[in-house]
Amino acid sequence: MGGIWIVAEKKEHALELLSIGRFLGNKMGTNLSVFSWRDQDACFDYIAHGADEVLLPTPPAADQSIDVLLPVIAGEAQMHHPDAIFFSATARCKDLAARLAARLSAGLCSNCIGLSYDEGAKNIIMERLAYGGAAIQKVACRIRPVMATIPPGTFARGDSDTGRKGQCRELPAPPTSALKIIELKKRTREIKDITEARVIVAAGRGFEKQEDLTLVRQLADRLEGEIGCTRPVSEENRWLPVELCIGLSGVQVKPDLYFGLGVSGQVQHVTGIRNARVIAAVNKDENAPIFSVADLGIVGDIYDVVPKLLQALNKG
Amino acid sequence: MPTIITCFKWVVDESYIRQGTAGELDFSVVDYRISDYDRNAIEEAMRLKAIYGGEVLALTAGVPEATKSIKDALSRGPDRAFFAVDPSFGGLEPAQTAALLAAVVKAHITPYDLILCGEGSGDLYAQQVGPRLAEHLGIPSISFVQKVDIQEGKVIAERRVEEGIEVVAATLPALVTVLPDINVPRIPGVKDTLMASKKPVLSLKKEDLPPIPEPYLQTLEMKTAKLSRACEKFGSDDAEINRFLNALRKKAAI
Numbered sequence: 001m002g003g004i005w006i007v008a009e010k011k012e013h014a015l016e017l018l019s020i021g022r023f024l025g026n027k028m029g030t031n032l033s034v035f036s037w038r039d040q041d042a043c044f045d046y047i048a049h050g051a052d053e054v055l056l057p058t059p060p061a062a063d064q065s066i067d068v069l070l071p072v073i074a075g076e077a078q079m080h081h082p083d084a085i086f087f088s089a090t091a092r093c094k095d096l097a098a099r100l101a102a103r104l105s106a107g108l109c110s111n112c113i114g115l116s117y118d119e120g121a122k123n124i125i126m127e128r129l130a131y132g133g134a135a136i137q138k139v140a141c142r143i144r145p146v147m148a149t150i151p152p153g154t155f156a157r158g159d160s161d162t163g164r165k166g167q168c169r170e171l172p173a174p175p176t177s178a179l180k181i182i183e184l185k186k187r188t189r190e191i192k193d194i195t196e197a198r199v200i201v202a203a204g205r206g207f208e209k210q211e212d213l214t215l216v217r218q219l220a221d222r223l224e225g226e227i228g229c230t231r232p233v234s235e236e237n238r239w240l241p242v243e244l245c246i247g248l249s250g251v252q253v254k255p256d257l258y259f260g261l262g263v264s265g266q267v268q269h270v271t272g273i274r275n276a277r278v279i280a281a282v283n284k285d286e287n288a289p290i291f292s293v294a295d296l297g298i299v300g301d302i303y304d305v306v307p308k309l310l311q312a313l314n315k316g
Numbered sequence: 317m318p319t320i321i322t323c324f325k326w327v328v329d330e331s332y333i334r335q336g337t338a339g340e341l342d343f344s345v346v347d348y349r350i351s352d353y354d355r356n357a358i359e360e361a362m363r364l365k366a367i368y369g370g371e372v373l374a375l376t377a378g379v380p381e382a383t384k385s386i387k388d389a390l391s392r393g394p395d396r397a398f399f400a401v402d403p404s405f406g407g408l409e410p411a412q413t414a415a416l417l418a419a420v421v422k423a424h425i426t427p428y429d430l431i432l433c434g435e436g437s438g439d440l441y442a443q444q445v446g447p448r449l450a451e452h453l454g455i456p457s458i459s460f461v462q463k464v465d466i467q468e469g470k471v472i473a474e475r476r477v478e479e480g481i482e483v484v485a486a487t488l489p490a491l492v493t494v495l496p497d498i499n500v501p502r503i504p505g506v507k508d509t510l511m512a513s514k515k516p517v518l519s520l521k522k523e524d525l526p527p528i529p530e531p532y533l534q535t536l537e538m539k540t541a542k543l544s545r546a547c548e549k550f551g552s553d554d555a556e557i558n559r560f561l562n563a564l565r566k567k568a569a570i
């Protein structure tokens with residue numbers, strides 16, 4: 001009975017959650033289980049990474065959405081009363097977690113970025129951003145199961161111990177899904193990961209048209225860095241791919257230099273750059289909020305300043 | 317002709333939140349607004365109505381001060397509004413909000429075809445109310461949608477997932493949460509605001525609604541996470557550009 005459960009779409013995310021799950025499980029003296037429906041052969045790896053039990057739902061057919069797992073996980077939870085259920089915060093799993101929480105009449109901490117255990121209060125403590133990233137909130141849940149969705153990359157995966165023992169258990173086949181997948185249009189281009197970039201030049205809505213982003217490209221190339229952007233640039237204008245969006249709904253970055261061009265510096269964006277060592281910015285509005293979070297800022301027009309920067313860099 | 321419900325939340329405009337001396341949040345000068353992505357949900361409902369006809373109903377739960385939000389929402393096009401209102405309906409958890417909205421839908425807006433919500437709210441960004449509401453109503457939900465259409469009693473939606481775009485279909489009634497790039501929300505004009513005052517609003521008090529659960533989560537700590545770095549400002553002439561680049565070099569950033 002009890003236990004900590006992990007639900008993740010991808011093996012790499014499951015391994016990260018197993019590492020924090022094992023840590024909490026040891027403190028709480030409870031078992032660790034992981035649901036695996038895509039990689040039926042990942043059992044051994046999961047056990048080596050800390051799982052005591054791997055639960056194997058029948059993999060959904062190609063036209064079935066993962067919401068078919070809802071009754072399966074809910075059924076297990078009603079039978080075994082887990083202490084906690086942690087989901088990887090991918091699009092489908094966030095949806096699944098919220099529906100499961102509603103079905104189990106449970107709380108859910110979304111986009112949890114820190115987990116610890118208070119041994120005195122016997123409580124799992126969860127950390128999350130609030131007000132677009134303007135605040136950090138610590139919460140505990142008053143009832144079980146404690147539930148959270150955790151962004152991929154929040155915890156590092158642990159070491160594997162191939163001598164560990166555990167068991168695998170097949171779960172009953174799920175009913176058919178209310179959602180029918182008509183098509184999965186897979187992204188064909190390679191996904192760029194800027195989370196480890198040393199220098200990031202970020203484009204904001206200060207640029208008037210997509211072609212003008214060559215200025216950003218040139219500066220990034222000159223500084224041997226990568227390009228990032230604000231959400232309106234990737235999602236509203238669709239000028240850059242979504243994985244380059246930095247912030248609350250995008251990625252967290254930690255470069256030596258973040259250089260924002262025509263970025264206003266709203267909190268939802270800035271929360272993604274708080275771990276940058278140096279923050280620099282160019283904005284024509286001297287009162288733009290980006291200047292209160294930057295180390296160095298040029299008050300000026302990007303169309304005037306960026307060519308000058310390139311010229312000076314090429315000279316010096 | 318479809319009945320479309322569009323849910324919205326009245327949130328603190330987070331750019332007004334100040335940092336108190338002890339790192340606490342200072343809400344003394346804040347303003348409120350309809351959460352950004354809920355405006356996309358309202359706009360999408362109006363877009364579908366323009367094609368298929370029917371009726372658009374705006375739905376929210378909140379404190380009496382949020383009455384302002386009703387007029388704002390109605391000025392964006394919906395025909396009627398439903399407002400679960402009580403002084404205790406502030407700072408609700410997603411579980412509580414979803415329970416309230418579900419109660420209003422069940423008692424007052426059934427039957428309906430489609431419910432639209434924003435992807436996440438500007439304050440909590442928990443991204444839970446949509447799917448939780450769907451669960452309470454026992455209908456399918458599709459989150460993170462960038463394109464939506466209604467065809468032969470079904471909703472067809474393109475949802476953004478990690479691997480790309482998943483095109484899914486569900487039988488109506490269903491719930492969809494929308495991404496900000498699905499449309500560009502209108503900016504209401506004076507005429508829209510005037511018309512909004514004449515539209516019917518059904519307010520439901522706590523006594524008119526079934527009890528909602530106690531909050532599940534207990535806040536142990538809330539601290540500002542504002543970055544504040546002493547910004548050195550530079551001008552844009554050549555001398556200043558060089559001074560700026562030297563400062564970057566000194567910090568070993570380039």
Ligand SMILES: Cc1cc2nc3c(=O)[nH]c(=O)nc-3n(C[C@H](O)[C@H](O)[C@H](O)COP(=O)(O)OP(=O)(O)OC[C@H]3O[C@@H](n4cnc5c(N)ncnc54)[C@H](O)[C@@H]3O)c2cc1C
Pocket residue numbers: 132203204205206207229230231232233245246247248249250251261262263264265266267268269282283284285288300301302303352353436437438441
């Ligand atoms: C729930 C939620 C989640 C969000 N998540 C994210 C997120 O993850 N990432 C993100 O980035 N945003 C996010 N946002 C959006 C965020 O609130 C801001 O709207 C966004 O970051 C602003 O982008 P921007 O700075 O490019 O555009 P704007 O705010 O429009 O700023 C453009 C800036 O460019 C300057 N400018 C214009 N022309 C020039 C010029 N010629 N030269 C110099 N400067 C110029 C202007 O002075 C202005 O400051 C989120 C919002 C919500 C509600």
